[in-house]
Amino acid sequence: MAKDRSDPELDRELAELPPDLRWREWMRRIEAVLFASAAPVPREDLARIVGQGASVDLLVEDLAADLEGRAFEIAQGAAGWMFRTRATYAPAIRAAADVGDQLLDLSEFDVAVLAAIAYHQPITRDGLKDIFGKEISRDLIGRLHAQALIGTGPRAPRRGAPYTFVTTEQFLVAFGLASLNDLPDREQLNDAGVGVL
Numbered sequence: 001m002a003k004d005r006s007d008p009e010l011d012r013e014l015a016e017l018p019p020d021l022r023w024r025e026w027m028r029r030i031e032a033v034l035f036a037s038a039a040p041v042p043r044e045d046l047a048r049i050v051g052q053g054a055s056v057d058l059l060v061e062d063l064a065a066d067l068e069g070r071a072f073e074i075a076q077g078a079a080g081w082m083f084r085t086r087a088t089y090a091p092a093i094r095a096a097a098d099v100g101d102q103l104l105d106l107s108e109f110d111v112a113v114l115a116a117i118a119y120h121q122p123i124t125r126d127g128l129k130d131i132f133g134k135e136i137s138r139d140l141i142g143r144l145h146a147q148a149l150i151g152t153g154p155r156a157p158r159r160g161a162p163y164t165f166v167t168t169e170q171f172l173v174a175f176g177l178a179s180l181n182d183l184p185d186r187e188q189l190n191d192a193g194v195g196v197l
Helices: 019-036 043-049 056-066 087-096 108-120 125-132 138-146 169-174 186-191
Strands: 072-077 080-085 150-152 165-167
Touching: 019 043, 019 056, 019 080, 043 056, 043 080, 056 072, 072 169, 080 087, 108 125, 108 138, 108 165, 138 150
Parallel strands: none
Antiparallel strands: 072 080, 150 165
């Protein structure tokens, strides 16, 4: 997320520290950056705060192991890593914290449309109509877009060049997916009675 925020005073190499303390300090730097960031942090941004030979992936892996048993974890998405609360604690958060505007307010049909977009993207409203057998309202598409769960994809290569819709990084984060490859298998969904897809 950072453009080029090189800090000449930041000692990335930490050569004066023994290797185990150096590694621990790099882990803490990554932890601090993830804690402070409101959005996923890409690998190249994390690489700016550790030594040249350090593996960001291994540092994040060790940090994640350090966090075992804690109420939060490191989640990886397409755009990078971020902290998130473990799903186990969702009821406690809803009961005690003011997170009303952060909760997804989706009906069962909204989720079905979102799933159809995820599995068939890029897809037009006509494509969704073919799946569901009825018109999908602009309001529903607008709600999903307003929650940043979908975005506009490329225009369809046909008459009128209608807009297509695709899922976003926020979709992945909201549903705890690292990538679209983590979506449930369509056969499993059909077996479970979700045959719309």
